[in-house]
Amino acid sequence: MHLGTFSGGIFSFCNWIYRLAYLNILWIGFTLLGGVVFGIFPSSVALLSVLRQFIQKKEPIIFSTFWSYYKKEFKNSNKIGVIIGIIGFLIVFNLNFLHQNPINQAQWLIYPMIITGYMYLLFICYLLASFITFEQTLRRHIKNSILIMFFNPLPSFFMIFGFAAVYYALTWIPGIGFFFSASLLGLVILSSATLAYQKIEKKQLQLSNQVTNESIS
Numbered sequence: 001m002h003l004g005t006f007s008g009g010i011f012s013f014c015n016w017i018y019r020l021a022y023l024n025i026l027w028i029g030f031t032l033l034g035g036v037v038f039g040i041f042p043s044s045v046a047l048l049s050v051l052r053q054f055i056q057k058k059e060p061i062i063f064s065t066f067w068s069y070y071k072k073e074f075k076n077s078n079k080i081g082v083i084i085g086i087i088g089f090l091i092v093f094n095l096n097f098l099h100q101n102p103i104n105q106a107q108w109l110i111y112p113m114i115i116t117g118y119m120y121l122l123f124i125c126y127l128l129a130s131f132i133t134f135e136q137t138l139r140r141h142i143k144n145s146i147l148i149m150f151f152n153p154l155p156s157f158f159m160i161f162g163f164a165a166v167y168y169a170l171t172w173i174p175g176i177g178f179f180f181s182a183s184l185l186g187l188v189i190l191s192s193a194t195l196a197y198q199k200i201e202k203k204q205l206q207l208s209n210q211v212t213n214e215s216i217s
Contacts, residue, residue, distance in 0.1 A: 019054060019062065020183040023047050026066050027182045034074075041081035044182070046070040049132045051186050055194070073131075079138060080131065084124055091117050122149050122156050129193035148196050155196035162188030 027047045031039040046069035053060045091113065098110045126145035130136070136144070149156060166184045170177045 016054075020187070021179040022062055023050060023066070023186075024179050024181060024183040026063065028178070030066070030070055038074075038078055038081075041077040041084075042070045042074045044128060044186070045073045045077040045132055047182060048128055048186050048190060049073075051183070051190055052132060055190060076138075077131070080127060080141075083138075083142070084127070087120060091120055118160075119149065122159060125159060125189045126193060126196075129189055133193070133197070148193075148200070152196040152199060155192045155199070158195065159188060159192035162192065 024047075027043045030043040030046065033039055034042060046066045049069040050060060050062060050065050053065070095110065095113050095117070098113060123145055126148050127141055130141045130145050130148075134141070134144075163185065166181075166188060169184075170181060
């Protein structure tokens with residue numbers, strides 16, 4: 001019995017390694033297929049969507065499911081990409097301006113801009129996670145992603161810690177980035193975002209129960 005459990009764990013681990021490697025290769029290939037600029041966001045959405053199914057213990061056919069999401073969300077995901085690109089350009093532009101500005105007062109603004117940059121990266125992660133999880137308007141996705149980022153510091157901390165862990169793993173073992181970079185980051189994003197969603201659902205349930213109890217009394 002113990003051996004069977006151990007063997008099952010080894011099989012599950014190897015299966016996840018295969019899935020992550022395969023998805024990462026698909027992500028690279030389809031990003032290039034879209035000319036990188038127009039391919040990166042549809043590929044990222046497709047990767048996260050397939051990963052989400054695996055986390056939900058479903059067994060989709062990886063290639064056909066990835067391709068289906070890529071085609072379906074190509075236009076909408078690139079709309080998100082345009083918004084993300086504009087915000088990112090403004091942040092980078094301001095950082096370069098402040099870095100090159102010799103005025104001492106301007107130099108102090110570099111640190112708030114760096115913090116803004118980190119928040120911007122978290123916003124991208126929550127936005128992509130929201131996009132593949134909920135059926136909402138783009139404006140609602142953006143609003144909810146900002147609120148979740150600000151009012152759920154623990155999942156955001158886990159996300160930053162997970163990114164750092166992936167970064168050090170990829171630099172510690174050269175060459176595995178081709179197989180696991182985007183897929184591991186996607187796993188970190190979905191795990192952290194799911195934790196945030198669960199906390200929100202728990203708070204909503206508690207509030208609902210409180211309102212019900214007050215109405216009864």
